[in-house]
Structure formats: C-alpha cells, structure tokens
Amino acid sequence: MEPNPLDSLTPKERECLRLVAPDRKSAVIAATLGIAVPTVETHLRSARAKLGGVSRFTAARLLKEHEARQSLTSRGLTIAEPMEPAVVDASDQPIAAGSQPLMMGDARPAFEKVSARHVTEQATAGRTRLSALNRMALIAFCLLALVVAGIASIPLSAAVQDVARMVMKQRTE
Numbered sequence: 001m002e003p004n005p006l007d008s009l010t011p012k013e014r015e016c017l018r019l020v021a022p023d024r025k026s027a028v029i030a031a032t033l034g035i036a037v038p039t040v041e042t043h044l045r046s047a048r049a050k051l052g053g054v055s056r057f058t059a060a061r062l063l064k065e066h067e068a069r070q071s072l073t074s075r076g077l078t079i080a081e082p083m084e085p086a087v088v089d090a091s092d093q094p095i096a097a098g099s100q101p102l103m104m105g106d107a108r109p110a111f112e113k114v115s116a117r118h119v120t121e122q123a124t125a126g127r128t129r130l131s132a133l134n135r136m137a138l139i140a141f142c143l144l145a146l147v148v149a150g151i152a153s154i155p156l157s158a159a160v161q162d163v164a165r166m167v168m169k170q171r172t173e
Contacts, residue, residue, distance in 0.1 A: 005050050006066040013047040016040050020060035 009017070012035075019029045026044070030037045044056050051059050130138065 004066065005052070006063060008050055009047055009063070010043075013043045013050075014063060016043040017047055017056075017060045017063045020044070020056050022057065 015033060016029055019032055026037050026040045030040045033040070044059075047063075048054060048056060048059050051062060054062070
C-alpha cells in the first residue's frame with residue numbers, strides 16, 4: 001500500500017489547512033495562528049504541492065476527511081479506503097457535433113455546508129430586507145386594507161342594485 005501524502009504534512013501545514021474556509025483569507029489564518037501572511041501562504045503552497053497541486057479548499061477537505069478517518073480507526077473501527085476515480089479515455093467516447101469536451105474536476109466542494117449557506121444568504125439577500133416586526137406590520141396593514149375594502153363594498157353593492165332596479169324599471173316601461 002502506498003504511503004498517504006497527508007501523513008507527510010507538517011504540523012504547521014495541518015494547522016493552516018484546518019483553518020482554510022471559502023470566506024477566510026490568508027491574513028485571517030495568519031492572525032489566528034500568530035504568524036506572518038507569507039508564512040501561511042508558504043505552508044499552504046507546500047501542503048498543496050505534497051497533495052498533488054490541488055486547490056487549498058480541496059486540500060483542507062482531504063485533511064478533514066483523513067483526520068476523521070484516523071480518529072475512527074484509533075477507536076478500533078475500520079474504514080475502507082476511498083475508491084480511486086475511474087480513468088476514462090475520451091478518445092473512445094463519441095463527441096456530438098458542437099459539444100464541448102468534458103472536463104474532469106473535483107465534484108465536491110471542500111466545505112459543503114458553509115458554501116451552501118453563503119449561496120443561500122446571497123440569493124435571499126434581496127428578499128429579506130424587512131425585519132420580522134416590519135414584516136408583521138406589513139401583513140397587519142394588508143389585512144386591515146382587505147377588511148376596509150370588504151366593508152366599503154357593502155354600500156357599493158347596494159348602490160349597484162339600486163341602479164339595476166332603475167334600469168329594469170326603464171326597460172319595463
């Protein structure tokens with residue numbers, strides 16, 4: 001069995017990778033660890049090189065999964081190694097006219113829950129400008145307007161009936 005490249009990471013590289021997140025810059029990681037920004041970038045670059053040049057987010061996800069697997073195996077549980085991705089020869093595949101060639105990439109983001117939350121916040125930012133109190137006041141105002149419109153329609157319907165009677169009288173005469 002080949003040695004896992006994640007085992008070759010230094011403790012500082014591991015610390016830096018643990019703090020990587022989509023909305024966290026190297027300066028924040030440096031401030032958290034109390035080291036310089038270029039040092040953080042050097043540690044991340046070195047870790048990425050050891051892992052085959054993957055993105056910093058993919059490297060962080062790989063380390064997180066590896067450490068979770070290590071903690072489970074230290075408790076006596078056995079976990080199967082992840083399957084290697086299948087290699088497909090693109091020259092054997094028929095290509096439709098005008099189609100773009102398929103690109104292989106990492107299917108999962110490093111932090112699925114965090115990125116999904118940020119996307120949701122950005123998508124709903126325009127819809128949630130009102131506070132809860134303002135929203136309830138708007139609903140109460142709309143209900144009041146409906147009640148007033150309903151009450152105002154009663155005399156209006158009586159007036160329409162009076163006009164209809166007058167028209168019917170005119171026709172019968």
